[in-house]
Amino acid sequence: MSVWLDLLKPIGKQIRRPKHTVLRFVVKFFPPDHAQLIEELTRYLFALQIKYDLATGRLPCNDASAALLVSHIIQSEIGDFEETQCRQHLLNHSYIPDQMALIDKIMEFHHKHMGHTPAESDFQLLEIARRLEMYGIRLHPAKDREGTKLSLAVAHTGILVFQGHTKINAFNWSKVRKLSFKRKRFLIKLRPDLSQSTYQDTLEFLMGSRDCCKVFWKICVEYHAFFRLFEEPKPKPKPIILSRGSSFRFSGRTQKQVIDYVKETEFKKIPFLRLRIRTLEQCNLKFLCFSTPTAPKSNSPLLCHSVMSHGLVNGQSQGDGCGQSPNGRQPSPLTSPLLNDMGAVRTDDEDEARRKRFPTDKAYFIAKELLTTERTYVKDLEVITVSFQGMLEKEEATPDSLKTVILSNFDPLYKFHSGFLREVEQRLALWEGRSNAHIKGDYQRIGDVMQKNIQGLKQMTAALQKHSEVLLEVENACRASRKLEGLCCDFELQKVCYIPLNIFLLRPLHRLLHYKQILERLCKHYPPTHGDFRDCRAALADMSEVVSQLQGSMIKMENFQKLLELKKDLIGVDNLAVPGREFIRLGCLSKLSGKGLQQRMFFLFNDVLLYTSRGMTSTNQFKVHGKLPLRGMTVCVESSDEWGVPHAFTLVGQRQSVVVAASSLSEMEKWMEDLKMAASLADKTNGPSSELLASSLSDIKTLEDSALEPESEDDLSASRTSLERQAPPRGNTTVHVCWHRNTSVSMLDFSIAVENQLSGNLLRKFKNSNGWQKLWVVFTNFSLFFYKTCQDDYPLASLPLLGYSATIPTESENIHKDYVFKLHFKSHVYYFRSESEYSFERWLEVIRSATVSSCRNPRRKDPHAF
Secondary structure: OOOOOOOOOOHHHOOOOHHHOOOOOOOOOOOOOHHHOOOHHHHHHHHHHHHHHHHHOOOOOOHHHHHHHHHHHHHHHHOOOOHHHHHHHHHHOOOOOOHHHHHHHHHHHHHOOOOOOHHHHHHHHHHHHOOOOOOOOOOEEEEOOOOOEEEEEEOOOEEEEEEOOEEEEEEEHHHEEEEEEEOOEEEEEEOOOOOOOOOOOEEEEEEOOHHHHHHHHHHHHHHHHHHHOOOOOOOOOOOOOOOOOOOOOOOOOOHHHHHHHHHHOOOOOOOOOOOOHHHHHHOOOOOOOOOOOOOOOOOOHHHHHHHHOOOEEOOEEHHHOOOOOOOOOOOOOOOOHHHOOHHHEOOHHHHHHHHHHOOOOHHHHHHHHHHHHHHHHHHHHHHHHHHHHHHHHHOOOOOHHHHHHHHHHHHHHHHHHHHHHHHHHHHHHHHOOOOHHHHOOOOOOOHHHHHHHHHHHHOOHHHHHOOHHHHHHHHHHHHHOHHHHHHHHHHHOOOOOOOOHHHHHHHHHHHHHHHHHHHHHHHHHOOOOOOOHHHHHHHHHHHHHHHHHHHHHHHHHHHHHHHHHHHHHEEOOOOOOOOOOOEEEEEEEEEEEOOEEEEEEEEEEOOEEEEEEEOOOOOOOEEEEEEEEOOOOEEEEOOHHHHOOOOEEEEEOOOOEEEEEOOOHHHHHHHHHHHHHHHHHHHHOOOOOHHHHHHHOOOOOOHHHHHHOOOOHHHHHOOOOOOOOOOOOOOOOHHHHHHHHOOEEEHHHHHHHHHOOEEEEEEEEEOOOOOOEEEEEEEEOOEEEEEOOOOOOOOOEEEEOOOOEEEOOOHHHOOOOOOEEEEEEOOEEEEEEOOOHHHHHHHHHHHHHHHOOOOOOOOOOOOOOO
């Protein structure tokens, strides 16, 4: 009989015959969605459990599913397909019963997984396994009242009844009133169901023994508590005289507490190093380890010593031990002791020593901003020149014209800026005194380096003017080839493509604005008599000339890129990016309908206003419910007494009126200002006709029809209209952030965000933690992206800032450090420390540009050049 150890009690008191007991690590709770398993290590442990269940026959499935599961396992273990090696491996290793009959099918599937990393293979393995009926099912033999042999099992949904491997009944937790056992009888008491004429209050099952009955009852209690309760149940008070019944309760974090812990504490996603099976065999490391997704509140000696006694786990040495974390507290129960990042915490002494060692002149920090942002820019160029270009080279469907235009535009830029980055790094090293060369000359300046390289950039102006051709060529190639379009969509899902692909394509134009800003700050800081002032002023004049030549092309391409990005988020609109159409604002408004106020996402263009809704679909896209042409539209403010809601206003069109409400007064004012401006210009100019949308809105009712029939969120699960292929999930775009945070952004906000990009090291601290963690942080596209170092190819995590507030901590928060700012949204609070007053002010400036929507002003440009 298998029982779970109580991690709060000594092992010696739970094991009666140690010599005849086998201890195993196994998964205890199987979540319905493996995407909840954030750590790669955790997914690996779950994958090991699936592998074990397949081998022992506890996860039965049809031949096709079994072959596909095994193909992902061997892709993870031996890598890409090679026929001789794959066949020999399958002959030497058995993963499923009767494997010999499926070897050819397994190899056929394995051949299709070329390039998949072990982490990707684990993810696919769990994706397939969770759809099987016996996923996570542990059968407990029983009989019903008539003596029919059955099996009971428990899952996240409730208690299940099986006959063989076929589920014949299920009792959802919401229907169960009480679970109990009496000797060998297991009792399920149900809530009254008035809809059924033959209602049975109590169901009774007979199990093999009292111990079997109690073991299953305990498992049910723990499953119910883990998946259904918000927090760990409180212990019952001890009876004064006699105790009655079992005092057993679930101990440990519930699923909700685990998820909240990951979101709000100092949990760090740390890369998980794994060795291929050939390397493991060379190390003679032959053991199987499983883990439970919940851990005790304190360290378990069984967990630490059992895993580490082997000396090497997944390529990690055992030297780290199971001691305390660097801040003196117990390590997080969600973070393996083997993977704790000892280098992530910096002491105050180190900070003080560093400040004394480096220069304090403001010009130095401006030059350092040039260095840190240039590092990010070169890494962004690598996304196109290495990752994206490499993908296109392998694909036969890629037209030669696309390969040529990317090669001719991006490769010279990458080569130029890599050299520029090296020069800036060398100058900063001399400026900081990390070399004796500063003794021989005045190297505490940057203008001469800027002036020299801007001259080189000026020679590339003609190529930069043609840079918009890249965006157009990619779009035309995707329209001509569905396969290439799918590849580009898949590329955007890769970790290295941390922002939309089209934004990477426009990076060279945006970078010119950053150079101009840095030179403006240097010229403002230096007195005219400073030795670096003349070079900075000359470089600024050259840079301003280049920017003015490319300004018109930049504005058009930003608008075109935004239309292409919005097209991917919308269902029902194909021809959004037509000549003359310009994006103005998107965001959430509540629309008054027959069902009351319903949240809707609105998209305002210079010719039409679209309103959409989002449902629980596989693509997470927004479906267009209706459109209001702007020509002839008026906007009227409504009193709160009229409709019973604040911040309401009416959009009066030529054929239909719509009443909407904003989330705040400021949101209402921004929407009304943009709507009035767009409607006024639509009456005066000949912009694109909103009828151009009609051909792709075939499944959308007209406004008159939709007024008769209420909108339904279920509509989103209907046909995908013009979409012929299943689009990839889109859950982290700006549109979705606005939806969840109930806010809006305008094209002017996007334009300002282009200018306000920043990179550098910051120290981060969570609300309830003590230590500060050093991270490389990149701010772009309204989000903070967190890396361990500036050399990492992709971020470990991101934080969208729309809706957040950026402030300075108060005295009551006990943050007694310099240059600290706070980001907070509802209960989420983050603290960040910068290295200097200049960098502190810069981070606050760029972050506030994303967290506070701008008022309409001609600071850089008017995005609506109709």
